[in-house]
Amino acid sequence: MPRETMTIAQKVESIRILSPDGTVDKKLEPKLPDEDLLGLYKTMLSSRLFDERCFMLQRQGRIGTYGPTKGQEAASLGFAYCINNNDWFVPAFRETAAMLYRGWPMSTIMLWWGGHEIGATPPKGLNDLPICVPVSSQCQLAMGISWAQKLKKTKDVTLVFVGDGGTSEGDFHEAMNFAGVYKLPLVQVIQNNQWAISIPRHAQTASPTIAQKAIAYGFDAFQVDGNDILACIVAGQEAVKKAREGGGPTIIEAITYRLGVHTTADDPKKYRKDEEVKEWEPKDPLIRFKAYLEKKKLLTDAVETKLREEIRLKLDEATAVAEGYRASKTEFFEYVYAEMTPELRKQKAELEEYLAHGAKPSHANELSRV
Amino acid sequence: MPRETMTIAQKVESIRILSPDGTVDKKLEPKLPDEDLLGLYKTMLSSRLFDERCFMLQRQGRIGTYGPTKGQEAASLGFAYCINNNDWFVPAFRETAAMLYRGWPMSTIMLWWGGHEIGATPPKGLNDLPICVPVSSQCQLAMGISWAQKLKKTKDVTLVFVGDGGTSEGDFHEAMNFAGVYKLPLVQVIQNNQWAISIPRHAQTASPTIAQKAIAYGFDAFQVDGNDILACIVAGQEAVKKAREGGGPTIIEAITYRLGVHTTADDPKKYRKDEEVKEWEPKDPLIRFKAYLEKKKLLTDAVETKLREEIRLKLDEATAVAEGYRASKTEFFEYVYAEMTPELRKQKAELEEYLAHGAKPSHANELSRV
Amino acid sequence: MPQMTMVQAINLAMKEAMREDPNVVVLGQDVGQDEGVFRVTEGLLKEFGPDRCIDTPLAEAAIAGGTIGMALAGMKPICEMQFDGFSYQSLHQIEGHARRFRNRTRGRLSVPMVMRFPYGGGIRAIEHHSEAPEATYAHWAGLKVVLPSSPRNARALLRAAILDPDPVIYMEPKAIYRAFREEVPEAPETMPIGKARIARAGKDMTIISYAASLRAALEAAETLEDEHRIDAEVIDLLSVSPLDSDTINASVRKTGRAVIVHEAPRHCSVSGEIVARIVEESLLYLEAPIKRVTGFDTAIPFFANELTYIPDAGRVVKAALETARF
Amino acid sequence: MPQMTMVQAINLAMKEAMREDPNVVVLGQDVGQDEGVFRVTEGLLKEFGPDRCIDTPLAEAAIAGGTIGMALAGMKPICEMQFDGFSYQSLHQIEGHARRFRNRTRGRLSVPMVMRFPYGGGIRAIEHHSEAPEATYAHWAGLKVVLPSSPRNARALLRAAILDPDPVIYMEPKAIYRAFREEVPEAPETMPIGKARIARAGKDMTIISYAASLRAALEAAETLEDEHRIDAEVIDLLSVSPLDSDTINASVRKTGRAVIVHEAPRHCSVSGEIVARIVEESLLYLEAPIKRVTGFDTAIPFFANELTYIPDAGRVVKAALETARF
Numbered sequence A, B: 001m002p003r004e005t006m007t008i009a010q011k012v013e014s015i016r017i018l019s020p021d022g023t024v025d026k027k028l029e030p031k032l033p034d035e036d037l038l039g040l041y042k043t044m045l046s047s048r049l050f051d052e053r054c055f056m057l058q059r060q061g062r063i064g065t066y067g068p069t070k071g072q073e074a075a076s077l078g079f080a081y082c083i084n085n086n087d088w089f090v091p092a093f094r095e096t097a098a099m100l101y102r103g104w105p106m107s108t109i110m111l112w113w114g115g116h117e118i119g120a121t122p123p124k125g126l127n128d129l130p131i132c133v134p135v136s137s138q139c140q141l142a143m144g145i146s147w148a149q150k151l152k153k154t155k156d157v158t159l160v161f162v163g164d165g166g167t168s169e170g171d172f173h174e175a176m177n178f179a180g181v182y183k184l185p186l187v188q189v190i191q192n193n194q195w196a197i198s199i200p201r202h203a204q205t206a207s208p209t210i211a212q213k214a215i216a217y218g219f220d221a222f223q224v225d226g227n228d229i230l231a232c233i234v235a236g237q238e239a240v241k242k243a244r245e246g247g248g249p250t251i252i253e254a255i256t257y258r259l260g261v262h263t264t265a266d267d268p269k270k271y272r273k274d275e276e277v278k279e280w281e282p283k284d285p286l287i288r289f290k291a292y293l294e295k296k297k298l299l300t301d302a303v304e305t306k307l308r309e310e311i312r313l314k315l316d317e318a319t320a321v322a323e324g325y326r327a328s329k330t331e332f333f334e335y336v337y338a339e340m341t342p343e344l345r346k347q348k349a350e351l352e353e354y355l356a357h358g359a360k361p362s363h364a365n366e367l368s369r370v
Numbered sequence C, D: 001m002p003q004m005t006m007v008q009a010i011n012l013a014m015k016e017a018m019r020e021d022p023n024v025v026v027l028g029q030d031v032g033q034d035e036g037v038f039r040v041t042e043g044l045l046k047e048f049g050p051d052r053c054i055d056t057p058l059a060e061a062a063i064a065g066g067t068i069g070m071a072l073a074g075m076k077p078i079c080e081m082q083f084d085g086f087s088y089q090s091l092h093q094i095e096g097h098a099r100r101f102r103n104r105t106r107g108r109l110s111v112p113m114v115m116r117f118p119y120g121g122g123i124r125a126i127e128h129h130s131e132a133p134e135a136t137y138a139h140w141a142g143l144k145v146v147l148p149s150s151p152r153n154a155r156a157l158l159r160a161a162i163l164d165p166d167p168v169i170y171m172e173p174k175a176i177y178r179a180f181r182e183e184v185p186e187a188p189e190t191m192p193i194g195k196a197r198i199a200r201a202g203k204d205m206t207i208i209s210y211a212a213s214l215r216a217a218l219e220a221a222e223t224l225e226d227e228h229r230i231d232a233e234v235i236d237l238l239s240v241s242p243l244d245s246d247t248i249n250a251s252v253r254k255t256g257r258a259v260i261v262h263e264a265p266r267h268c269s270v271s272g273e274i275v276a277r278i279v280e281e282s283l284l285y286l287e288a289p290i291k292r293v294t295g296f297d298t299a300i301p302f303f304a305n306e307l308t309y310i311p312d313a314g315r316v317v318k319a320a321l322e323t324a325r326f
């Protein structure tokens, strides 16, 4: 004062390490063990092929609507790589690659898209929440989980995902503000895939970057090339380290692109040009990472073929497990509370009587027939 | 990219024109007509004395809980001065000075605090919403109103208020984001009075200024000395002009201080030090503006005495009007819908029968006895 | 008279209103370029442009609150929640503001808005896309809560909702969005909100239902007639707030027996209210307990099992027979 | 045994739980330094420090969502909404997450949290501070909804809520926060959630109520006895989800007559549900229509007129006499 332009203390850094043709910035390149690099590639490929399989299952009526993650594999996997099993992992719904890396069985994820609660049941031993549908609501849960981590004086962190569209929700704002106030060990990744169904990024918010929203909460942010898994890993590791050491939360905007449909129920031709997709196709995170690994002599066509074959077998197996799943028709009464109430017992009996007395099952509840 | 600190395009400017002792920054001083300056002072004084009157009425049990605005008169009035009757005015609940300036009868505001719906009824001819209790929810309404103004291609603007605490709510975020996306003619003032009941400003958000939250929404902001009415007016006029000309929204953080209690139900001794209040007392917006007007020879002790007497008479009159108000006991059935439903007619009859048949009125509903 | 689906009928009602009144605008996620995830807003952007058919960012409370603001400022906005399950994100704006303004300003301000959304289960959708929240809205005075059951009444009721001076929550049973076609008159028509319809006249028992469940009720009535010689009257409520007590009670006084069918969970639902209204007015006419065939007091199961939860004709028949044989 | 008010009893229950289990934390607006706007959290910050009694920023959905997250991560959090009317800001987190996790993860994850808030009218508070939203929560399976009526049961029920493995919404009738004192045992005690209490035994009629309305019910029962020789049984529900049908029906089967009293609006409320449960189980025992003495289907009036809206003993007596003389 009296009248001056103020300086803003928070900072936003941008990072890219691997360019689309697989050239690496040597100064920024993280030193990762070879087996990790190959493992990451295998997970990305698994995710891509899982997408294709589910797409087909959906088209054949064997699962319900499916939301592919094609093109965004690096932008979830790179961050999941930075945390361990004690840390919490909170996905939105386009983090298949990260979920596979965390250890979710393919069959479980298939069962979620197949309309079964067992698909929302995290595997034992993982501190993971399941897929979350109400956009951005998971940010509040993750904030609370990281709060518990801090209150319990663990050294654990929470990694949570949201889309570009999700940043418009009140839940995102409130969660970020709390994270800032309590300096929570929270890493908030925003998968900015340029679209929220038909709403393009520029119509979602007037802020030129999403990363800069962190300034509103008093902490720093990264904007990374989300199709560059090395950039995701570097930013993720720095944010996780900061969180673990008590330095508080970080927002990471990962710039990526949804190469496919929003879900199998969507027709992107209604709202976006093919040219735009064509432009992004060469920036595919798999192409880029593959080129990098090839230059490093870690990947050859022979290895790729072998990997694909391994994954195909796993997908066949997962499909069989998922389609073999038989859900009880009435078990949904059993998990409303730890103990069934008298009213629920009555209602369950009512239904059982109906189902027993020759009432034709009104539909198939097996994965293979829905 | 590859790794760099990004520059932020949005800017936050700070403004102070009148220092606490009434010295003016000549370069920044707005040229306001003398009668306007005196009118503003009279409104500030009216608001201050209204506060004192209501405080007394509350202590005597003649109205309910009352929320004083002492110390914050400039931070609402300065902005209300910048708009006209066609513009919309959307208060939170600490904008008494602005409401008086807009033309709300003192008796109406008293009746709101006295527990009567008539107190929430805007005077005819004003585009005003009444006091809003759910913190920050009014920001969404104001956003919608300014959206209507833009869609209808008017040149009108909307002025809306919220507290520092209110900026933590999801509603604030969503409204600001929409305002940015649609470039709405909205001026969002944040009365940062350092407290949200017992929560100090620094515990409300980790962001060093509230003004910088505008960066998250892609537009510019001001941080003004909210106890300096000239600074409020200058920032307000620039923001209103920008809005009117299609330049979109502005956030204005007005730094002020709640010199009194949160409400008459509150005991600030539980959470803040007397010294802090003592520090802020000399920064009182009335002291400062009075000194300025005295230096300009617009105000003398004689004028002040006359003004106070005029206001006292108006307060007496308003108190009499408010205490003379008699509400119908059953009219609350009549405004649920434009037309009463059959069920409501039945319920109303039920109540009327009860009230008619000697049922002792269960309480007094006159202002003077509540 | 053209034949159309409910989706087309709703679309038509919006177009008619938008042509007549420039203050009518439509807003929501993906309602413009994408024409709505169910194509309910097809053609609106094209015909009325982006100032009348507005794509919004992803924030339900802002869509609702912004809509309320527009209505306060003299417009006639129609907002869409993309699914029933996300309308919860905006409840505080509807509860706290939309329903209150007329009363708290003694009629000075009002909120003539419509909030519409796809409602209920049965389309194999993922979590949170199959909710039946009508009781939540109906409990809050100041709102009207409308649930059409066919293309023709969907169009007439949406017109009524748009013309209504108060906020209307309009729930579109998505399971029958395209399930059948119906003749719809050329000229715009309207229907009073709060008036139920006798969907099938009968004398032995009253089956009360609404929205997609009406089909199970009607199918059950056929079975009852064909297989059990029970002549059931079926009432289609169309609105659960206001609730048409008169039509319900007139029927129950005639039949002495009632079954209520809806897919929302049972506890503190619309069916409880209906039972209370019948007991208050017509207790002495009752010849059997009133049965409720509803969603159970659980979350609706994920879709593989959702039809076990949603009442079907078989469950209605079973309850009706128990009622008849009481 | 010490005498205490409900505020003190609730405070005691929290202290007891916090002493026993380090995972129990309390969070909300002004719960720490200020000790709560009603002083319900008095002494907690002092005894347990800022990591156990946490002042939060002003954002209800974050308080609720953060609490759910803490519970998922193994803690036992108790969050406070400052008033009933602001709990609406957090409904989507409660509906969408708190109530669903056990079911959607087939028991793998659960949400052992308590949300507590001051409930109802009668204290001359401004708009949005006098809401009675129990039906909204009760409609959502997976939640338990508890409303105490006296210091002793407030303490026992809050303890039960904290120990409960599922989310409990605990509503504190603020009109009786300090209205009377009651003896409370030295040792912590608990009560089963979902079990109603016979507050007054009687044989001629059943009055069903809960929370602050129970006082109107009991006062009415005295008048009925003294002035009309009607011996009313008064049931205090204590929980509206689960709802204790057995106790209600046992009483109505004995008395044949029932009046239900609550301050929430009537349409699609708890009283409708109670009528339905009685009709389902005990229709043939009913000798008169069941009367509902409730808040009206309007917003609760601003406070100058709120007592006209909230049921008082006179309205209960009137309804009871109509029921008795039917």
Ligand SMILES: Cc1ncc(C[n+]2csc(CCOP(=O)(O)OP(=O)(O)O)c2C)c(N)n1
Pocket: A094, A133, A134, A135, A136, A162, A163, A164, A165, A166, A167, A191, A193, A195, A196, A197, A258, A262, C029, C058, C060, C082, C086, C089
């Ligand atoms: C609260 C809420 N509103 C609306 C939806 C419907 N919906 C599902 S995904 C989506 C777009 C999300 O966009 P973004 O956050 O960018 O994630 P993306 O789909 O691009 O991964 C919408 C509107 C939802 N699931 N939740």
Ligand SMILES: Cc1ncc(C[n+]2csc(CCOP(=O)(O)OP(=O)(O)O)c2C)c(N)n1
Pocket: B094, B133, B134, B135, B136, B162, B163, B164, B165, B166, B167, B191, B193, B195, B196, B197, B258, B262, D029, D058, D060, D082, D086, D089
């Ligand atoms: C949504 C909501 N939550 C809580 C409250 C209770 N409450 C009233 S004022 C207030 C503090 C508001 O702080 P701030 O926004 O800074 O405004 P100030 O009171 O300082 O003017 C609170 C918590 C409320 N009115 N609305």
Ligand SMILES: [Mg+2]
Pocket: A163, A164, A165, A191, A192, A193, A194, A195, A196, A197
């Ligand atoms: Mg996106």
Ligand SMILES: [Mg+2]
Pocket: B163, B164, B165, B191, B192, B193, B194, B195, B196, B197
């Ligand atoms: Mg403040």
